[in-house]
Amino acid sequence: MLRENYGTWRCGRHEIGLTRPRIMGILNVTPDSFSDGGKNLDPEAAIQRGLQMLDEGADIIDVGGESTRPGHRPVSPKEEAERIVPVVRGLVAEGAVVSVDTRHAEVAQLCARLGASIINDVTGFTDPAMVQVAAETDCGLVVMHWDQGGLGTHAPRRQVVLDESRPARPEQPRPTVSSHRFTLPDEAPIMRQVMGFLGDQARTLMRAGVQRERICIDPGPGFDKFADEDVVIQRATRSMVSMGYPVLTAVSRKRFVGAVSGVEDAAARDAATQGICISAVANGARILRVHDVAGAAQAINAYWAVSHKDSRQGFVSLGSNVGDRLSNLARATQLIDEIPLTCVAAVSHAYDTEPAYGIATSVANCVVEIRTELHPLVLIDKLLEVEKSLGRRRADAKTRDPKKPGTAARTIDCDLMWVEGESHQGAKLTLPHPRLGERDYVIVPMEDLMHDPTRFLTHGGVTVLPREQRVGAVTSDLGPVAWE
Incomplete structure (x- = not known):
């Protein structure tokens, strides 16, 4: 049967088909994550929540043990491992496809040995030790863009409202007022930075011996980016897809989702998140990282059924x-x-x-x-x-x-x-x-x-x-x- 997309994402012993969208459920085992911190600190409760997400429609469970919200306390690899190892071990024992959300090479290596299938690195494998771990395992890899200096679009002061889930970004100066005003910054310089970084890091991994089929890219919405910049990046999803890697959309409950929907409370942004996810899928993204798995699955399954011939x-x-x-x-x-x-x-x-x-x-x-x-x-x-x-x-x-x-x-x-x-x-x-x-x-x-x-x-x-x-x-x- 002819298909629009024959792509697969190779993640350890799992081969994730991308002929339809896949859902990555967020499982934060932290006391301070921006919208669900503290809910799953108990390992047994976290494992049960992970299994529940599988029944709700998740294809992957993404386990994280360190928050990156403003003012967060960085945790040591030892403390992060103590939080997530029991959860990773329990979910792997149940046959789940487990992703580990970590920037620590020691934690990534340990979880890979326990059977985790994906390493999701918010620093985009800029740490040579993480590149080495990636090369020594057969895990799928999520390369995320995060430039802590910002994208340099010099947005007006009124736009400096940062994502609750990310470290604060220094306020930018006001731009010189021009007679030509636009609602959003120019796409070209933003996407040169984002896509250039993602492409460079993917090539770094491949030079280290990682197969291309293991690499997925994530533009990192909310990570030191203004709301306007995040909207520009989301509109350019099709351009990122053209790079030839699976694209992960990780917009769940982010500040810019609240900006475009008018919803202040992060936990109440699930419907708006689903709308943006549908837009991303329509433009070629195939992995969606979300908190509300049941709602996202319902929205995406309905959209896919009426928009794609997929017998x-x-x-x-x-x-x-x-x-x-x-x-x-x-x-x-x-x-x-x-x-x-x-x-x-x-x-x-x-x-x-x-x-x-x-x-x-x-x-x-x-x-x-x-x-x-x-x-x-x-x-x-x-x-x-x-x-x-x-x-x-x-x-x-x-x-x-x-x-x-x-x-x-x-x-x-x-x-x-x-x-x-x-x-x-x-x-x-x-x-x-x-x-x-x-x-x-x-x-x-x-x-x-x-x-x-x-x-x-x-x-x-x-x-x-x-x-x-x-x-x-x-x-x-x-x-x-x-x-x-």
Whole structure:
């Protein structure tokens, strides 16, 4: 299928596809961050918040242990590590893609060893020690622009209102009054500085041995920049995208967001943040760093669905061991075909399979091949609605163990197994399905839909077990599923 963007961002063992926008959830483990300081100081609370963000739609969790708001107290690498290491370790253990927001090479190196996949350096890898860490790991890298001397546009005194999250910038002198007045400074000199720095630092990393595919750039909104300058930079997003690196948009709750929206309270700027994020995505940015993951995911998913043709292949495993099993499979397939922005492309035969995972009776299973334009987390909600409409009652998500499949009888079970170009980790959804390669009752039906599912799945990073080692062995062919 032809796509507008085939780009990927290589981040350690993860390969993040950029055919659609990705959300980086902000997890500040600090007492003094500008809009959420102190909320996640307890490591367990921070880990739970990170896992919650995954279920809300985050693809990446960005963990930070040092605030850079005006008047902040710089922390030592030791203190920063004490704050974030338990959180990084806990999230990595859950399979999350973890980014570490640090300017300290020692902390970056330690977190990389613990399994962090991304190093997000606000100083843009200007420290040779950070460049060395980058070269010695396989992490994805965020190169951010921050010139503490400012961009030199000599904005009027009335504009010197700085981002709460960043160190103060000395007040600039008033410019000479000209007969030609413009609402914003000239774009060219600003973008020469910003893009020149980002390009130089990216090349420094590549000369040190870092692959280009690991590098992402961030223009650093709010870091010693006036609101007018930040607006100019955001309007030039397409120019930054043309540099050939993924562009990260990190505008969440910044002062300039308040300036353009009229919202004083930083924590109340999420709607305005989402508006700017949509503009960035429209101009080619593909990673969005936000505090309000749920709101951003809702806004971006809706925007993407109505603005881009982005049909993806997927596979849903259906199973039934109650009542008229074949009718249950057929009705579930019909309901899946009725999901908005989704259609059924093909359906395997139904197969009788041995009980698995503690189920007492044999199960009728099939696999449905779909095409969908929905975000996987939106799609899984629709599949759960299909289950509910056919009388399936799952255990409460707050009390059940997501790593242990349910053993109760069910009229229908709808498992989203695989979606083209998608990987996700969370209690609500894991893609590819973590048990896909061990299920005979999925692999065998997939043979009806393609020549070699083992090769197909292996190419997508799924380990498929030999048939004698699988669970839920197929015992007989029950024939076609009459769903149309």
